[in-house]
Amino acid sequence: xxxxxxxxxxxxxxxxxxxxxxxxxxxxxxxxxxxxxxxxxxxxxxxxxxxxxxxxxxxxxxxxxxxxxxxxxxxxxxxxxxxxxxxxxxxxxxxxxxxxxxxxxxxxxxxxxxxxxxxxxxxxxxxxxxxxxxxxxxxxxxxxxxxxxxxxxxxxxxxxxxxxxxxxxxxxxxxxxxxxxxxxxxxxxxxxxxxxxxxxxxxxxxxxxxxxxxxxxxxxxxxxxxxxxxxxxxxxxxxxxxxxxxxxxxxxxxxxxxxxxxxxxxxxxxxxxxxxxxxxxxxxxxxxxxxxxxxxxxxxxxxxxxxxxxxxxxxxxxxxxx
Amino acid sequence: xxxxxxxxxxxxxxxxxxxxxxxxxxxxxxxxxxxxxxxxxxxxxxxxxxxxxxxxxxxxxxxxxxxxxxxxxxxxxxxxxxxxxxxxxxxxxxxxxxxxxxxxxxxxxxxxxxxxxxxx
Amino acid sequence: xxxxxxxxxxxxxxxxxxxxxxxxxxxxxxxxxxxxxxxxxxxxxxxxxxxxxxxxxxxxxxxxxxxxxxxxxxxxxxxxxxxxxxxxxxxxxxxxxxxxxxxxxxxxxxxxxxxxxxxxxxxxxxxxxxxxxxxxxxxxxxxxxxxxxxxxxxxxxxxxxxxxxxxxxxxxxxxxxxxxxxxxxxxxxxxxxxxxxxxxxxxxxxxxxxxxxxxxxxxxxxxxxxxxxxxxxxxxxxxxxxxxxxxxxxxxxxxxxxxxxxxxxxxxx
Numbered sequence: 001x002x003x004x005x006x007x008x009x010x011x012x013x014x015x016x017x018x019x020x021x022x023x024x025x026x027x028x029x030x031x032x033x034x035x036x037x038x039x040x041x042x043x044x045x046x047x048x049x050x051x052x053x054x055x056x057x058x059x060x061x062x063x064x065x066x067x068x069x070x071x072x073x074x075x076x077x078x079x080x081x082x083x084x085x086x087x088x089x090x091x092x093x094x095x096x097x098x099x100x101x102x103x104x105x106x107x108x109x110x111x112x113x114x115x116x117x118x119x120x121x122x123x124x125x126x127x128x129x130x131x132x133x134x135x136x137x138x139x140x141x142x143x144x145x146x147x148x149x150x151x152x153x154x155x156x157x158x159x160x161x162x163x164x165x166x167x168x169x170x171x172x173x174x175x176x177x178x179x180x181x182x183x184x185x186x187x188x189x190x191x192x193x194x195x196x197x198x199x200x201x202x203x204x205x206x207x208x209x210x211x212x213x214x215x216x217x218x219x220x221x222x223x224x225x226x227x228x229x230x231x232x233x234x235x236x237x238x239x240x241x242x243x244x245x246x247x248x249x250x251x252x253x254x255x256x257x258x259x260x261x262x263x264x265x266x267x268x269x270x271x272x273x274x275x276x277x278x279x280x281x282x283x284x285x286x287x288x289x290x291x292x293x294x295x296x297x298x299x300x301x302x303x304x305x306x307x308x309x310x311x312x313x314x315x316x317x318x319x320x321x322x
Numbered sequence: 323x324x325x326x327x328x329x330x331x332x333x334x335x336x337x338x339x340x341x342x343x344x345x346x347x348x349x350x351x352x353x354x355x356x357x358x359x360x361x362x363x364x365x366x367x368x369x370x371x372x373x374x375x376x377x378x379x380x381x382x383x384x385x386x387x388x389x390x391x392x393x394x395x396x397x398x399x400x401x402x403x404x405x406x407x408x409x410x411x412x413x414x415x416x417x418x419x420x421x422x423x424x425x426x427x428x429x430x431x432x433x434x435x436x437x438x439x440x441x442x
Numbered sequence: 443x444x445x446x447x448x449x450x451x452x453x454x455x456x457x458x459x460x461x462x463x464x465x466x467x468x469x470x471x472x473x474x475x476x477x478x479x480x481x482x483x484x485x486x487x488x489x490x491x492x493x494x495x496x497x498x499x500x501x502x503x504x505x506x507x508x509x510x511x512x513x514x515x516x517x518x519x520x521x522x523x524x525x526x527x528x529x530x531x532x533x534x535x536x537x538x539x540x541x542x543x544x545x546x547x548x549x550x551x552x553x554x555x556x557x558x559x560x561x562x563x564x565x566x567x568x569x570x571x572x573x574x575x576x577x578x579x580x581x582x583x584x585x586x587x588x589x590x591x592x593x594x595x596x597x598x599x600x601x602x603x604x605x606x607x608x609x610x611x612x613x614x615x616x617x618x619x620x621x622x623x624x625x626x627x628x629x630x631x632x633x634x635x636x637x638x639x640x641x642x643x644x645x646x647x648x649x650x651x652x653x654x655x656x657x658x659x660x661x662x663x664x665x666x667x668x669x670x671x672x673x674x675x676x677x678x679x680x681x682x683x684x685x686x687x688x689x690x691x692x693x694x695x696x697x698x699x700x701x702x703x704x705x706x707x708x709x710x711x
Contacts, residue, residue, distance in 0.1 A: 384600065
């Protein structure tokens with residue numbers, strides 16, 4: 001797990017390795033271990049230096065367990081930055097040591113993807129899926145490959161199939177929300193974000209994204225109020241410390257108060273009805289907090305920010321105090 | 323398998339005091355529990371050896387065990403810099419949970435060392 | 443080996459205290475038994491790791507069912523965070539709907555015992571675990587009772603009642619007059635068996651294969667009620683029905699809480 005101690009060590013090692021003329025193999029090995037533990041990624045660094053490490057004599061005393069983990073790590077990094085030759089070499093080594101292993105098979109598929117052979121990769125994964133029909137690893141690759149190929153609809157379909165079975169995968173729901181947003185299907189994206197909230201209710205960014213998504217396709221007051229509630233929750237969870245949350249909140253209030261807002265389904269219409277539903281105090285406090293944050297972090301921008309807030313909330317009575 | 327990391331990890335990610343909600347990291351809690359368990363076992367073994375060497379029997383011997391467990395608790399307290407809440411769910415749980423975990427180990431080592439030192 | 447039965451004890455007083463035993467017993471009985479049990483434990487641990495079968499293949503449908511139960515219970519736990527009308531109702535329908543609800547579907551009752559009979563690899567796994575536990579224990583027991591019986595081996599430094607005499611002094615012929623705390627090798631074997639667990643945790647790390655208590659608990663659980671999917675479905679279904687149609691508390695008071703948090707943030711430096 002990523003404790004702050006190990007993160008600082010990672011940063012220090014990275015700086016040392018990138019700047020040194022002759023890199024120390026011990027540092028490289030230590031960095032690779034730390035990156036595995038803390039799950040930090042830096043594809044180019046791992047690929048180049050990892051490859052050098054594997055070729056050097058420093059690989060000999062490394063115990064088997066660690067050695068093959070390093071092979072896997074370097075292979076994945078090489079695939080990510082396109083060093084196909086490096087990746088191929090690592091994966092062949094793994095395949096010869098672990099024949100028939102599903103982990104090695106997935107890596108082989110990734111190498112094929114990286115080298116552009118999409119159909120070959122698809123065939124590899126299909127074969128793996130036949131032997132291990134419930135493997136999460138392979139199902140995820142099926143989604144990734146469609147995304148690589150640029151086929152949004154198939155990716156969505158594949159991810160839906162995956163999530164239909166592994167319903168607890170938070171990352172999967174987040175990815176599906178991204179895909180839907182890319183495809184412009186806001187309502188479905190909102191559904192995915194709600195699932196995310198059910199899995200991780202205390203994470204403020206889920207509420208933030210949900211609020212923003214709802215706001216972007218809301219047409220009547222009820223829907224905007226739902227968005228507003230979620231943005232309030234996001235604000236509470238982040239203790240009012242993130243400007244983006246505050247901006248979204250103000251945008252939502254502004255949208256609700258706008259005279260152009262559509263009449264709500266229950267017949268009441270217009271700005272005054274909206275203002276009855278919500279507590280203007282929140283918007284006022286949010287604008288004050290924004291002012292404070294900008295004054296602390298970036299005073300030059302403060303004036304522009306203030307103007308924007310005025311623009312959004314100026315029409316609403318009691319919203320701003322000076 | 324390697325022994326658990328000897329460090330205690332703080333139980334939530336942000337050290338801020340203004341949060342009402344506490345977000346616990348389960349891996350850290352598990353790690354802390356493992357470390358405490360490890361300390362208790364180790365102390366039990368040491369306690370057993372001490373009691374055996376000193377030739378204590380009966381009631382006195384039984385007293386040594388809680389004595390050493392209290393020592394273990396002191397060690398844990400000092401490691402957490404008296405801020406037990408940051409590392410464990412509750413002070414009582416950290417101090418006294420699993421108090422008798424090492425009892426059998428203690429008995430074993432006590433008998434073993436006692437017999438080697440005093441009986442033969 | 444120490445097959446001699448009565449050479450060890452030479453008593454200096456008629457009754458209990460201060461028996462002095464031959465040092466040969468210490469070197470050839472006390473230490474070897476402990477050492478042997480420790481080493482056997484280590485070997486068992488490594489052997490079980492080597493022989494462990496890989497991860498079992500799970501059926502995709504089974505995955506879906508168990509995940510559905512978890513998802514339903516999560517919905518029940520966290521429903522307060524999302525809106526009532528669209529979201530919760532829709533999801534409840536997804537689970538409970540008479541015709542198509544996920545939790546309404548007939549599920550194969552996966553009784554672990556039935557599963558054990560049908561799935562050879564799981565059966566093999568169970569057998570391996572049992573064998574690795576029972577065989578070394580019984581072998582060691584027989585070895586100790588055959589070679590090291592009939593003499594006093596150790597003194598327990600803690601007091602014992604007379605009831606223990608039968609168990610702990612088995613095979614020793616001086617009955618009635620000898621202090622109960624003088625025990626035979628068999629009792630040393632038992633003491634080792636219980637006490638070594640802590641030592642194994644230290645040396646072999648967590649998750650070692652020696653922790654018999656965990657294994658026995660697991661077996662008892664399996665013999666009782668297995669993960670009964672049909673029951674779980676019914677339970678979750680009913681729980682979802684019970685949730686009232688009222689906005690979740692978090693959702694309702696979101697504004698007030700946001701206002702409170704913002705006020706606090708503004709007050710802080």
